[in-house]
Amino acid sequence: MTKSSYADEMTPKERIEAVLSGKPFDRIPCSINPHYHAAKLIGVNHWDCYFSAEKVAEVQLASHQIFGAEAVIAGPGLHGIAEAAGSTVVYPKEENSPYISEFAIREEGDLERLTVPNPWVKGHLPIHLSALQILIDRLGTKVPVTTNVAGPFTVAANLRGTEPFLRDLYQNSEFAHRLLHYALESTLAYVREAAKTGVKISIADPTASTSLISPGHFYEYAFPYLEKLAGQIKSLTGSAPSLHICGNTKKIWQHMADTGAGILSLDDTVDLAAAKITVGSRTALLGNVKPTATMFLGKPADVLEEAKECLRKAYDNPKGYILALGCGLPMKAPVENIHALFQAAREFGRYPIEPESWN
Ligand SMILES: [Zn+2]
Structure with missing residues (x-):
C-alpha cells in the first residue's frame, strides 16, 4: 500500500481544525511524533537536540x-x-529520557527564594521558544506547531520530588497550594511567550494520575491549577489545549473535561468506547494504542489491528477523535510500526469509515 494511493485532500492543519470544530474532513488525524526515529534516519544525534533550536527544528x-x-x-x-x-x-x-537529579525545593523555605523564571533566559526554555519560531516560519501555514508543557501538579512534583510532594498533600496542604501556585505562574510565563509565536499547546500531567493520587486529591490539588492553565491557554492561543494524564483516569474524566481541555489524551488502560459515552459529547478523544505491548514489541500487523479497534470504538465520537498511542512513543519502537500507525489513519480512518467491512 503506497502513501500516494491515499492522497490526502487536506493539510494537517485544515484537518485538525475541521475535526475540532465539527466540520467535514477527509480522514481521522494521527497524532504521534517520531522525532527520535527521524533524527536517527537523518543522522542527527538526539542528544544535540537538547541544546540546539536548529537541530530540534x-x-x-x-x-x-x-x-x-x-x-x-x-x-x-x-x-x-x-x-x-x-x-x-x-x-x-x-x-x-532526561530525568531530574536534584530538586529545587528541599524544604519549605526554599520556595520563598524562587522567582518566576524568565523563559527567554532560564534553562532550556529559550531553545524551545526559538525552535517554535523556526517551525512556525517553515511549516506553520500547513502543519500545526505545538508546544508541550507539564501540568502544574507535575511541575510541583518536579520542583519538590514526587514523594515529598505527595507527603505535603497530607501534612502541609497550605504549602502544597503555594507550591502549585508557583508552578502554575512559572508555566504561564512560558506559555505567554510561546503563544505569541502562534502555536497550539498540549498539557501532560502524569504525576496527577489516579494511580498516584486519589480522585479527591486530584480535585483539590490538580484540578484548580489545570483549569486556570487551560483557561489561560485558550484565551492566549484561541484553542483549548489537549490534556494527557497517564493510567486509569476513568474516575476523573468529567473533571478532566471540566478543566476546559479540548482533547482528552487517554492511556491504553482505559476503554475509548466508555470514554465516548461518558465525555465524548464534551471533548475530542485521543488514543490509545498500547505503546509497549503493541508499538514497541508488536509487528506492523498488530499495530494495524489495534488501530482499527481504536477507530471502531471512537471514530464517531461526537466531539471528534484522533488516532494516537496511549502514552509516549518508545524510543526503540520499530520504524515499520510507526509507518503502520500512520497507514491505519490514512487507510481505515478515511471517510466513509465502514468498520463493518473490515472483518
Ligand atoms: Zn502517559
Whole structure:
C-alpha cells in the first residue's frame, strides 16, 4: 500500500481544525511524533537536540517529511519548567529520557527564594521558544506547531520530588497550594511567550494520575491549577489545549473535561468506547494504542489491528477523535510500526469509515 494511493485532500492543519470544530474532513488525524526515529534516519544525534533550536527544528521537519507527522513539536515537556526554576535535569547521551537529579525545593523555605523564571533566559526554555519560531516560519501555514508543557501538579512534583510532594498533600496542604501556585505562574510565563509565536499547546500531567493520587486529591490539588492553565491557554492561543494524564483516569474524566481541555489524551488502560459515552459529547478523544505491548514489541500487523479497534470504538465520537498511542512513543519502537500507525489513519480512518467491512 503506497502513501500516494491515499492522497490526502487536506493539510494537517485544515484537518485538525475541521475535526475540532465539527466540520467535514477527509480522514481521522494521527497524532504521534517520531522525532527520535527521524533524527536517527537523518543522522542527527538526539542528544544535540537538547541544546540546539536548529537541530530540534531540523528533526521535526524530517519527522513530518519522512513519516507524515501531522504536528511538529518543541517544548519543555515534563521537566523544562522545573529546570528553569532551579531543579537539575540530566540529559543522558544514551537513548534514555532526561530525568531530574536534584530538586529545587528541599524544604519549605526554599520556595520563598524562587522567582518566576524568565523563559527567554532560564534553562532550556529559550531553545524551545526559538525552535517554535523556526517551525512556525517553515511549516506553520500547513502543519500545526505545538508546544508541550507539564501540568502544574507535575511541575510541583518536579520542583519538590514526587514523594515529598505527595507527603505535603497530607501534612502541609497550605504549602502544597503555594507550591502549585508557583508552578502554575512559572508555566504561564512560558506559555505567554510561546503563544505569541502562534502555536497550539498540549498539557501532560502524569504525576496527577489516579494511580498516584486519589480522585479527591486530584480535585483539590490538580484540578484548580489545570483549569486556570487551560483557561489561560485558550484565551492566549484561541484553542483549548489537549490534556494527557497517564493510567486509569476513568474516575476523573468529567473533571478532566471540566478543566476546559479540548482533547482528552487517554492511556491504553482505559476503554475509548466508555470514554465516548461518558465525555465524548464534551471533548475530542485521543488514543490509545498500547505503546509497549503493541508499538514497541508488536509487528506492523498488530499495530494495524489495534488501530482499527481504536477507530471502531471512537471514530464517531461526537466531539471528534484522533488516532494516537496511549502514552509516549518508545524510543526503540520499530520504524515499520510507526509507518503502520500512520497507514491505519490514512487507510481505515478515511471517510466513509465502514468498520463493518473490515472483518
Ligand atoms: Zn502517559
